[in-house]
Amino acid sequence: MIGLADCNNFFVSCERTINKDLEGRAVVVMSNNDGCAIARSNEAKALGIKMGQPMFEIRHLVNSGQLVALSSNYALYHEISNVVHKIFHKYAPTVIDYSVDEAFFDLTGIPVEALDEIGANICNECLSEAGIPVTVGFSHTKTLAKIASEIGKKSKRRVVTLVDPVEINDILSRTPINDVWGIGRRTARKLYFEGIHTAKNYIDCDIHHIKHLTGINGVKTHNELRMIPCIDLDACNRPIQNSISESRTFSRDISDYEIIKTRLTTYTTHCATRLRNMNSQCSSVIVYLATNRFHTNESQQFPSIEIRLNQPSGSTSLLVEAMIQGLDKIFDPAIAYKKAGIVLANISPIRATTPSLFDPIEDNTVDSNHQLMQAIDEINHSSSGGVLRLASQMGLGKIGESSALSSSFQFRSKK
């Protein structure tokens, strides 16, 4: 059996742990720039607020006092997430931390009769120790466990166990296809035109037709709904991340190269620090820009480029140089951009790589760069806020002609 524990309305529940006045009220947590709702309390859902709904469409509810809108507080959510996941890990030898607010449990060998009590214990402990309400679903596969927990949330039951094939069949005939884990909006629309409206329609469909319509992942979902486990537990729990990224939507359109470069330098610096904290390095830097996708009457541009490094690196200055090299290739001064981002990709553990044959970098260069980064990380970690930054991060990239100067470090005294 597989279990899925999922926190209810996680970000809103986190906010309620520090502000009891939010209990029983319609609450949403907003995205960056307070742009749109990314978490909703049950009361907010009852008001008809949709996931991702923009602020300008719900402002009247906030102004009239019917709805509380909060800016996001990721430090708080991260802290509570750690507490909740620690609790999850007490209840099974194999627990997969699937996301910030949910985890899968491998309960192989546990008798079905014991599941209700295990689920109840998880819910009780998360509520008493972390202040977070949780719903637990059990079934034969991850996809069915997801459906079980969704049923729990909709019917206000804390624990739902789906074991009996007849009952599962009945549930699937009442589950809209777009509610199935792994079937997104696009695929759901495609299936709908094929007459596949429910999960039951889906499993009754010929597997070759499913493969043709939805690819290999759709086949896995097809099996999972028929109680055949297909989605590997380990696949969700990679020992090392493949990529690290940071991006922002700007509050206005920007066509100024220096402003965009400065922001991308900041994103790259953050990602490089995260990379080094993982004791890792990367061998690709991907830079991308985007125009405002909601301005449908204007031409849309989503340029992106991948810069391959001669050898993997975790050095902020090298990664920033690569980022600028990429930006220079895709940036068009005639276009105003709404969003920019970078991705550090092809991540590997430090010193687990073979150096490039034709672009040798002497070891002492690597070492001194590594030591420089270590020193900077330590200084920034011991002070409140980053006191050491790249000059280009402060919009000073024009000072020198050479990229070496523009991405050199500058000391900024807080006093």
Next chain:
DNA sequence: TCTGGGGTCCTAGGACCC
């Protein structure tokens, strides 16, 4: 007027190999 961010994996098509 105003519309998020961080990830993973798959697929199709092109380039290249023998």
Next chain:
DNA sequence: TCTGGGGTCCTAGGACCC
């Protein structure tokens, strides 16, 4: 005029997840 087949690797873009 007529011009193979089987394979790998890379990349951009698409789709999905929370």
